[in-house]
Amino acid sequence: MRFTFIARRVSARLSSRACNRATLAAAAVLTAGTSATLAQQAAPSEPSSLERVVVTATRTERTAADVPASVTIISREEIAATAAQSVDEVLRSAGVEMSLVASYQNHPTSALISMRGLKSGVTSHALVLVDGVPINDGFSGFVQWNRVPLENIERIEIVRGGGASLWGTYALGGVINIITRAPARSAADAEAGYGSFNTYRAYGYGALAASDRAKVTLSASRWSTDGFNQVASQWRNASTIWTKTSFDANNVQLGGYFTPTPTLSVQTRVNYHHNDQTLLTPVDTNNHRIWNGDVSVTQRFGDDTRLIALLFHNDGHFLTNNSGWDAYFNATPGFPTAEVLSNRHVTDSKDTGASLVWSTRVDSLLRLVSLGVDFRQISGIDTGAIFDDVYGSTSGTPGGFLRTDVGSGRQRYAGIFGQLDAFPVAGLEVLGSVRAQYIRNDRSFDGIGPSGGLGNLPDTTLHSVDPRLSLRYEVSPEVAVRAAAYKAFNAPNLDQLHRSFGISGGIFLPNPDLKPERLTGAETGLDLNLGRVTTTITLYENHLRDLITSVPLTPSQLAFYGVFFGTEWANAGKARSRGVELDSHWAITPAFEARLSYYYTDATIQASPDPTAVGQSIAYLPKNQGSVGISYDDKKYQGALIGRWVGPSIGVQGDPTFFESNGWGVRQDGHFTVDATAAVALNRFVSLFIQGVNLFDRNYIADNSGFYAPLRGTPRSVFAGVRGHFD
Numbered sequence: 120m121r122f123t124f125i126a127r128r129v130s131a132r133l134s135s136r137a138c139n140r141a142t143l144a145a146a147a148v149l150t151a152g153t154s155a156t157l158a159q160q161a162a163p164s165e166p167s168s169l170e171r172v173v174v175t176a177t178r179t180e181r182t183a184a185d186v187p188a189s190v191t192i193i194s195r196e197e198i199a200a201t202a203a204q205s206v207d208e209v210l211r212s213a214g215v216e217m218s219l220v221a222s223y224q225n226h227p228t229s230a231l232i233s234m235r236g237l238k239s240g241v242t243s244h245a246l247v248l249v250d251g252v253p254i255n256d257g258f259s260g261f262v263q264w265n266r267v268p269l270e271n272i273e274r275i276e277i278v279r280g281g282g283a284s285l286w287g288t289y290a291l292g293g294v295i296n297i298i299t300r301a302p303a304r305s306a307a308d309a310e311a312g313y314g315s316f317n318t319y320r321a322y323g324y325g326a327l328a329a330s331d332r333a334k335v336t337l338s339a340s341r342w343s344t345d346g347f348n349q350v351a352s353q354w355r356n357a358s359t360i361w362t363k364t365s366f367d368a369n370n371v372q373l374g375g376y377f378t379p380t381p382t383l384s385v386q387t388r389v390n391y392h393h394n395d396q397t398l399l400t401p402v403d404t405n406n407h408r409i410w411n412g413d414v415s416v417t418q419r420f421g422d423d424t425r426l427i428a429l430l431f432h433n434d435g436h437f438l439t440n441n442s443g444w445d446a447y448f449n450a451t452p453g454f455p456t457a458e459v460l461s462n463r464h465v466t467d468s469k470d471t472g473a474s475l476v477w478s479t480r481v482d483s484l485l486r487l488v489s490l491g492v493d494f495r496q497i498s499g500i501d502t503g504a505i506f507d508d509v510y511g512s513t514s515g516t517p518g519g520f521l522r523t524d525v526g527s528g529r530q531r532y533a534g535i536f537g538q539l540d541a542f543p544v545a546g547l548e549v550l551g552s553v554r555a556q557y558i559r560n561d562r563s564f565d566g567i568g569p570s571g572g573l574g575n576l577p578d579t580t581l582h583s584v585d586p587r588l589s590l591r592y593e594v595s596p597e598v599a600v601r602a603a604a605y606k607a608f609n610a611p612n613l614d615q616l617h618r619s620f621g622i623s624g625g626i627f628l629p630n631p632d633l634k635p636e637r638l639t640g641a642e643t644g645l646d647l648n649l650g651r652v653t654t655t656i657t658l659y660e661n662h663l664r665d666l667i668t669s670v671p672l673t674p675s676q677l678a679f680y681g682v683f684f685g686t687e688w689a690n691a692g693k694a695r696s697r698g699v700e701l702d703s704h705w706a707i708t709p710a711f712e713a714r715l716s717y718y719y720t721d722a723t724i725q726a727s728p729d730p731t732a733v734g735q736s737i738a739y740l741p742k743n744q745g746s747v748g749i750s751y752d753d754k755k756y757q758g759a760l761i762g763r764w765v766g767p768s769i770g771v772q773g774d775p776t777f778f779e780s781n782g783w784g785v786r787q788d789g790h791f792t793v794d795a796t797a798a799v800a801l802n803r804f805v806s807l808f809i810q811g812v813n814l815f816d817r818n819y820i821a822d823n824s825g826f827y828a829p830l831r832g833t834p835r836s837v838f839a840g841v842r843g844h845f846d
Contacts, residue, residue, distance in 0.1 A: 312840020
């Protein structure tokens with residue numbers, strides 16, 4: 120497993136990644152129209168009423184306290200009470216496992232997400248949706264979090280546990296559904312702010328309601344930061360070339376909401392996102408552009424039956440420049456200090472999907488029957504220009520062009536889905552779902568390495584049938600118990616199937632013969648509603664097989680590709696995770712609220728090509744983490760104080776001896792940080808706010824893979840601004 124994390128870290132710094140949405144099983148397409156439409160219907164004019172409503176867990180509008188799943192809802196007000204600058208920072212306190220480095224300080228391919236200990240370091244194991252439409256990158260599975268401005272979010276729903284029977288691939292650990300604002304009437308919002316590290320953001324939103332039947336929205340945002348030097352001073356020297364990690368992002372979205380008849384509704388959106396990023400050195404840069412649009416049509420037949428059609432398309436372009444090994448080892452004797460370009464990757468991708476979903480309520484016994492079909496196609500091509508980056512070079516021309524690597528492919532998905540929600544006796548809910556998935560990897564091209572690669576590759580097909588059974592029994596109005604058992608899968612994406620990355624002397628290969636990762640899991644939980652205090656407790660255990668990891672190339676493979684080291688993706692691992700989740704909310708008074716969360720995760724490698732990894736805790740995954748916060752809101756004054764604890768972890772899988780020899784080690788610190796926010800309404804239109812991150816300036820290591828110098832977490836920073844709302 121050490122090779123997996125080395126490969127992923129090399130990939131993050133030395134390779135490009137694509138820019139379309141997630142390689143999901145088409146289940147996400149099937150439910151996208153339903154969730155988007157239901158989210159719009161569930162959105163009343165007052166955001167506070169949304170705190171108890173959830174649509175993600177069952178694809179129907181339910182209260183969070185009345186679904187057979189482990190659910191967390193983060194409301195619009197709770198998002199505003201955090202000091203977050205991006206969605207991933209909001210999620211980090213809710214048991215979502217991701218890098219401790221903020222997304223705008225990290226290479227996007229390192230921004231992998233998971234839940235319940237299913238953090239492989241290779242791909243994301245949690246599905247992210249916006250109004251039911253997937254936004255995991257179709258080529259690689261990561262999420263570009265700045266595609267979704269915080270100001271445009273109504274609430275976030277987090278549903279934990281295997282969800283492939285409802286949502287398809289990537290949902291091994293759970294599903295995150297970001298519900299955006301739906302217009303109720305004509306209104307306008309604006310926000311602007313400035314803070315530490317020359318960080319600024321500006322946001323504007325307008326909704327025009329020509330009538331109850333026609334509403335149009337337009338939003339635009341700009342977010343920028345110069346960033347800070349993530350490499351602590353003790354790891355720099357006189358010849359260092361480490362630099363600040365900067366990020367600039369722009370978003371524009373146009374939406375239309377139409378109701379031609381009382382039973383027919385249409386929702387359509389077009390969104391454009393663009394960002395530029397500089398990472399640890401001046402050469403390490405990314406440029407990411409994404410166009411996407413979707414339209415959903417809902418036809419209702421009476422009060423209990425509906426038919427929903429959805430169509431969406433994504434078009435992405437991702438360019439990344441990556442510096443040579445000397446940039447990362449400039450303090451090591453024998454390595455030059457001049458920075459050189461190691462490789463430049465350009466990835467173009469397209470993602471188109473359609474679905475048709477029918478659902479109805481039969482009677483009080485059988486409250487929901489859903490059926491659906493869908494189709495999806497994802498295609499992409501990656502072109503990599505490989506340069507001499509000095510390390511292992513025999514050309515004698517540092518920085519000189521060596522070759523062009525090309526990898527391309529196409530995936531087609533077709534699926535059928537069904538769900539039944541029954542109440543056979545008073546207080547007992549039985550929710551069952553199943554999905555049959557067909558995936559075809561069409562003919563691809565592999566022109567990789569000095570040898571030119573393998574050329575055209577044969578087609579392959581994959582199949583999966585994934586059920587889930589959930590039970591919930593209400594013992595009393597205050598106490599309910601629940602349990603669930605499930606199977607889930609995670610299909611290999613285009614990155615793993617068809618795309619390599621390389622440096623002079625080395626190559627890291629895809630594998631077009633990869634199989635889906637397979638998960639079997641179960642959970643049991645307790646829901647308590649004790650007046651002003653609500654608490655959920657969940658225990659779970661998961662077993663993951665055919666885990667995609669990297670294995671060393673054989674001597675014959677090294678000779679074929681003309682290199683002296685390298686790895687290849689393979690289904691060669693197993694992992695087990697078990698743990699406890701606790702989330703408690705206390706409404707102390709109408710204005711004061713407190714929230715406590717705690718997550719214990721015991722996740723270990725059960726099988727691996729690297730025997731030193733077997734029995735080891737999964738890298739980048741702390742066993743203990745939690746948060747506690749208190750907030751105040753009387754409509755005129757708002758404030759919050761949030762403390763977050765993250766336990767220690769390691770940054771490499773397998774034997775760390777090689778990395779420890781460089782003096783950096785591989786340990787990531789346990790740490791406790793405190794954030795605070797405050798706001799005051801000057802009148803009914805304008806308010807001022809201020810946010811503080813890491814108030815006590817805790818200095819901790821957030822990323823320590825051993826491949827490059829340890830990266831520190833965000834130091835103390837302050838951000839302040841003004842908000843306006845007009846209707």
